[in-house]
Amino acid sequence: MEARKERAVCWTGGEALRGSGESEFDDQHATDGTVGHMTISVSTDTPPDWRSLGKIPLLATLADDRLRRLWAASRPRGYVARQVLRNVGDPATHLLLLLRGSVAASVTTSAGRVVRFGNFVAPCVLDKVAVIDGGSHTATFTALTPCVVRSLPRDVFHALVDSAPSARRHVLRVLADQARRQQARFAAAITLRTDARLAAWLLAEASVASDSRVILSGTQESLAESLGVTRVTLNRALTRLRRDGLIALRFHTVNILAPELLRLRADG
Secondary structure (H helix, E strand, O other), X not given: OHHHHHHHOOOOOXXXXXXXXXXXXXXXXXXXXXXXXXXXXXXXXXXXXXXXXXXXXXXXXXXXXXXXXXXXXXXXXXXXXXXXXXXXXXXXXXXXXXXXXXXXXXXXXXXXXXXXXXXXXOXXXXXXXXHHHOOEOOOEEEEOOOXXXXXXXXXXXXXXXXXXXXXXXXXXXXXXXXXXXXXXXXXXXXXXXXXXXXXXXHHHHHHHHOOOEEEOOOOHHHHHHHHOOOHHHHHHHHHHHHHOOOEEEEOOXXXXXXXXXXXXXXXX
């Protein structure tokens, strides 16, 4: 019976397609969202414009004229689900501005284990640390859904930070907040049981969405990688939370039924 329950909470996904460097994308991607002879359908909504940059936390303090200049200096990119935007070790020559979609960041260890740093949902900036320090990308970024991206040259972003003290302070605050969250995540991975880690993750995701529902955009394996556990261990934790009446599962959605009790579980 337990095995059948665990199978009921599984969901599947596919392999990532390999990405390319920025110069290669310049040749492959047209401004109408095509790759070679294949059209990428990323959204049926109105295409984003320069105002969408102001919704990105890193750029939220910029005036409209600066946002327009960044929009003009950046180039549009379209990615299908499972396509790699950048590989770990690729030169970080451009800042990737994710306007629509979600992206996973991961690395593969020498032992072949995949370590996932997290999922990033638009609007946001991908791997800003690598662009700021002028090094290479720190992870492989793979589209979980169709994505719309603007690619901003690194020197343009550096010039923006150098010329605008308010932007510089804001960038530092965003980076500091990211460092704090990463530290908390690593501490949780070491000290908390899988049930507690999963509960904390669900509550954090629900707080961002301001809803009692959490959409699981990736595979069960990808979520397990994010929490630092195996897929089997995650499956058992999901089953326990559901059995205890804390959550309900339906396809790729988790409904939080008892947030107060889930908070107690997250606290260990």
